[in-house]
Amino acid sequence: MGYLPYMKESIKRVEATRQQRVNETYPRASAEEKKDVLENFHPDYADAGFKEMKFGPNKGERMPNRFADVLEAKSVINPDEIDLDNPDLETDVLVIGGGGAGSAAALLAQENGADVLMTTKLRHGDANTMMAQGGIQAADKEKDSPARHYLDVIGGGHFDNIPELVEALVHDAPLVIKWLEELGVMFDKDEDGRMQTRHGGGTSRKRMHSAKDYSGAAIMRTLRDEVRNKGIEVIEFAPAVELILDDKGQCAGAVLYHLETKKYSVVKAKTTILATGGIGRLHIGGFATTNHYGATADGLVMAYRAGAELAFMDSLQYHPTGSVFPEQTVGLLITEKVRGLGAQEINDEGEEFVNPLETRDVSAASIIRECEGRGKGIETPSGLQGVWLDSPLIDLKHGEGTIEKELPAMVRQFRRFGIDITKEPMLVYPTLHYQNGGILINEEGETGIENLFVAGEAAGGIHGRNRLMGNSLLDIVVFGRRAGRNAAAKVGKVKQGELNLNHVRKYHHELEEAGIKTDRVSPQILPDYTPEETKKKTGLVKTAF
């Protein structure tokens, strides 16, 4: 295995310019240059990929086609067949989702006196949090301040972010790092305890905290361990498929679907926190994704049916550097830390074409331009295009052994496929990474639906139209904690009416009114990766989740 001969020829051209590039800095793009490359090459600007919503809270707004498909679908449940009068479980706070946001929310809700139940589609900890490599931002160094962090976040988001949400994010950031330090997350530190911090794309100060390149895993493992220590009940392999409302229109729990036994159960809750994550496994625009197996936008679908407003759902984040070779690694995230450490993006001719520290949307669009606009990409045997991410530069800049020390996960993953990233570059192309938008929340984690809170990637408004690296691990903990605390505080005040699923019936009616005739059902729950040829050949057609 390893690179093919024609790729090795291209790598020689990269090596030929490497020494010269060590001390060079490619100029940052001006505001006009950014606008130009985004409008011409970023997938968010390609109109054919979007569709106008015909009904619901976001009527008239455009949505990515594959997301519109799951919204323009019937519920997986028949509301007439669910017995709401005899709930299977009752709790103060129901947390839907077992990733970083859900875990932080569960811990804070319990700490604030609530009885908490967590339910999750796969295992507790199966979430994008676990895969986040690069780090978590917080303005905790002397030369930095929450105000500087604010500026970076809102500039990175093209000034579309909701100011109160950005304020909450940057204000709580150092508090969150302190909380995680006390919980025993193993951050990269100097001997005296000083946090080792670096730049990420779009940061003006070095405020990226990390735990090698397992930053998200280190946080997720610790939060999960703590949820277990606190005795919080977790139901695994039981995704929520619809929210339950009461006759006052307040959220009152959810219907769960047990993946293995194919049974439904009803959870009645005083307050509910949706922390169901993102959308990557819908493969918007046909892009490969870095997301975990369960990222199918279930929470957004449930919330939309219940009447919650979505924000910025036409804005998706394509991580500039997803692996495209070897074939088994397609979509695999190459952490931005690689560029933070000094690796550059290089074309087939050995030329650098973008500053490594541009924001993700500009970097991604620049790579797409290099491949599709200028024909300077490298094609893989399966027909994908990519550019080189020149990782060996890191050791040249920072000394031999730096790559091994800073990027052990990455080194290991490529070594499995016969590629030594300390000596050879990686072939990369943008990959679907993050939904910048989500369910609209306020700074307390509240939505337009009473007693429904949202945290994590499922929430929208914090990052505007582009999230910076290291602000997602941060946002899940900041808003997870806020949602957990507030959901618990509200428990005593809730006056619950009679439970119903009338919003689902109404939604089905609205579908019909809008002239949408479909057999599709949603939420999707899991992606379907059985090739069509297999379905034909063996007859093993799976039930549509």
Next chain:
Amino acid sequence: MSAELIPVYIMGKKHYVPETATILNAFEYAGYQVIRGCGCRGGFCGACATFYRFKDDYKLHVGLACQKVVEPNMYLTQLPFFPANKSLYDMDALEATAQQIIELYPEMMKCMGCNTCAKVCPQELEPMEYVAAAMRGDIKAAAEKSFDCIMCGLCASRCPGELVQYNIGMLARRLYSRYIAPNAQHLASRVLEIKDGKFNDDLEELKSMPKEKLQKVYEERDIEE
């Protein structure tokens, strides 16, 4: 995929799958909808620990289904769940000592030194080594040597002493980070400043700044070298 098809045995049943497929892709190619045994699909979560053996060979191998490419005549089975013992503890009331770890996981004294755990670690870690480090009170070494653990369960499944190495590693990392590594002083100071409201005025000003001015301030901000 235009790759050659090769035979593999999924829980004993023969299927032909593309030679370039990972074990996980092979399951899916064969028509399985994986529910357990698949998580991040990127080698980080430990959901897809897999045992395999080749036809007519006694040797047992392991891998992560999302990372390992199939080979002809693999006999495959996944380890989707392992009933692992986890001790419960109050992080605020622990001591960073060997005795503390042994108190919480007394079974660690049953380690026979067989090193089977290292032979089955898909992350190429040496669980026996980090357990030994914890046992002798070198919690820093236990934390560092267990750092890359993805808690897949393979080590515990093969341990004749019935240890759950990865939970011992988890405890060691939390103890080290909480009690041994010095706290970040700059962080503690910043937390106090935030609680005093030192940055509230600055944030208010930015929040109410007209977009054009904000844009200008953003474009002109200095960037740390």
